[in-house]
Amino acid sequence: SAEFTYQNGELFAENVALSDIAGTFGSPTYVYSRRHIETAYRNYTDALAGMDHQVCYAVKANSNIGVLNVLARLGAGFDIVSAGELARVLAAGGDAKRVVFSGVGKTEDEMAEALKAGIGCFNVESSSELERLNRVAGSLKLLAPVSIRVNPDVDAQTHPYISTGLRDNKFGIDIKEAPQVYARARDLEHINVIGVDCHIGSQLTDVSPFLDALDRVLLLIDELAGLGISISHLDLGGGLGVKYRDETPPTPAAYIGAIRERLGERKVKLLFEPGRSLVANAGVLLTKVEYLKHNEHKNFAIIDAAMNDMLRPALYSAWMDLLPVRPREGGANAYDVVGPVCETGDFLAKDRELVIEEGDLLALASAGAYGFTMSSNYNSRGRAAEVMVDGDQVHLIRARESLADLMLGEQLLP
Numbered sequence: 001s002a003e004f005t006y007q008n009g010e011l012f013a014e015n016v017a018l019s020d021i022a023g024t025f026g027s028p029t030y031v032y033s034r035r036h037i038e039t040a041y042r043n044y045t046d047a048l049a050g051m052d053h054q055v056c057y058a059v060k061a062n063s064n065i066g067v068l069n070v071l072a073r074l075g076a077g078f079d080i081v082s083a084g085e086l087a088r089v090l091a092a093g094g095d096a097k098r099v100v101f102s103g104v105g106k107t108e109d110e111m112a113e114a115l116k117a118g119i120g121c122f123n124v125e126s127s128s129e130l131e132r133l134n135r136v137a138g139s140l141k142l143l144a145p146v147s148i149r150v151n152p153d154v155d156a157q158t159h160p161y162i163s164t165g166l167r168d169n170k171f172g173i174d175i176k177e178a179p180q181v182y183a184r185a186r187d188l189e190h191i192n193v194i195g196v197d198c199h200i201g202s203q204l205t206d207v208s209p210f211l212d213a214l215d216r217v218l219l220l221i222d223e224l225a226g227l228g229i230s231i232s233h234l235d236l237g238g239g240l241g242v243k244y245r246d247e248t249p250p251t252p253a254a255y256i257g258a259i260r261e262r263l264g265e266r267k268v269k270l271l272f273e274p275g276r277s278l279v280a281n282a283g284v285l286l287t288k289v290e291y292l293k294h295n296e297h298k299n300f301a302i303i304d305a306a307m308n309d310m311l312r313p314a315l316y317s318a319w320m321d322l323l324p325v326r327p328r329e330g331g332a333n334a335y336d337v338v339g340p341v342c343e344t345g346d347f348l349a350k351d352r353e354l355v356i357e358e359g360d361l362l363a364l365a366s367a368g369a370y371g372f373t374m375s376s377n378y379n380s381r382g383r384a385a386e387v388m389v390d391g392d393q394v395h396l397i398r399a400r401e402s403l404a405d406l407m408l409g410e411q412l413l414p
């Protein structure tokens with residue numbers, strides 16, 4: 001991306017050398033660019049100019065409160081899936097009215113928290129959830145703003161683990177059953193129907209599945225109007241892909257342009273829930289080569305980051321670019337780049353041509369989304385530090401976990 005560039009033979013984040021960051025904060029460390037996040041957000045809002053809209057960043061992609069704060073300052077809304085994410089949004093200065101709450105398993109406590117905070121909308125995913133929300137809102141003497149998440153049954157043509165809009169997925173309500181659910185919602189005393197939403201999958205690289213979903217949702221909106229149920233907002237979820245390798249996803253401008261064209265003269269507020277497309281290419285995972293190890297068939301680079309820090313390669317066989325922080329001259333070897341965790345699946349990159357020596361720094365690219373948030377303490381490894389680069393400044397936004405952090409809350413038997 002434009003914020004991670006080589007300057008005088010070494011890799012920088014904005015105006016800061018990654019080697020300086022490793023020197024100050026150690027490794028592995030997630031490094032994010034504030035400017036990248038801001039530009040990515042504005043690409044959406046610029047494309048939506050002149051339309052009633054709200055961009056609700058999907059917190060699950062990267063939930064560090066420093067990241068959320070950058071977006072909150074721009075007036076972003078947020079898409080949350082738990083009380084934990086709500087707490088983060090509020091701690092980061094986010095506006096509860098601009099929060100939508102997604103997810104198939106909202107607990108009563110989570111509903112109550114969100115109602116008391118005054119969130120903008122519950123994206124309801126089942127009839128049982130609707131009934132529960134009505135009860136919880138009633139007990140608090142509040143009215144719950146609701147959108148029904150419909151499943152439009154379109155094939156997002158992405159990895160099966162991150163495709164969500166097909167009939168067989170657990171997400172949303174079958175679009176054919178939606179009118180009944182809306183009719184019920186209208187009759188419930190503590191429910192206020194305001195919207196319709198869908199989210200068909202992640203890392204989509206083509207607009208056509210989005211447009212197919214939109215067409216189906218627009219038919220539903222017309223059908224609901226016939227029943228006297230008016231829908232004031234349409235939330236198309238997230239899912240716009242990014243370039244990891246050679247993908248050519250549409251830009252937010254092209255994606256939103258196509259949607260605006262399809263909407264024509266309709267008066268509806270548009271919501272989006274982008275996660276990856278705002279933050280993936282805003283971050284790298286900075287790591288150090290601990291050992292080089294060669295056998296007859298293979299060269300291994302053993303690095304200080306592992307699957308517990310970045311799960312995507314192990315879980316989805318995701319390909320992520322790996323960049324030398326200070327490229328060397330010389331003959332390259334093909335390396336499998338692996339972590340210290342005791343699993344064969346613990347790799348971050350396979351079969352990469354690299355000229356490296358022990359002690360060298362590497363940067364795993366496009367690591368700003370679904371990196372830190374999916375990290376764990378497996379093998380009792382403390383989670384990585386996170387820093388935000390802003391011009392020539394570096395701010396620590398999460399300290400590296402200490403050994404004491406690892407045992408926090410644990411107890412010996414009496």
Ligand code: LLP
Nearest residue numbers: 058102199202203238239273274275276370
């Ligand atoms: N809205 C809903 C309801 C979602 O389920 C998701 C992502 C988003 C928005 C944001 O989607 P995005 O714009 O980031 O594609 N861990 C996987 C991705 C899982 C996505 C889950 N839902 C990965 O690393 O590829």
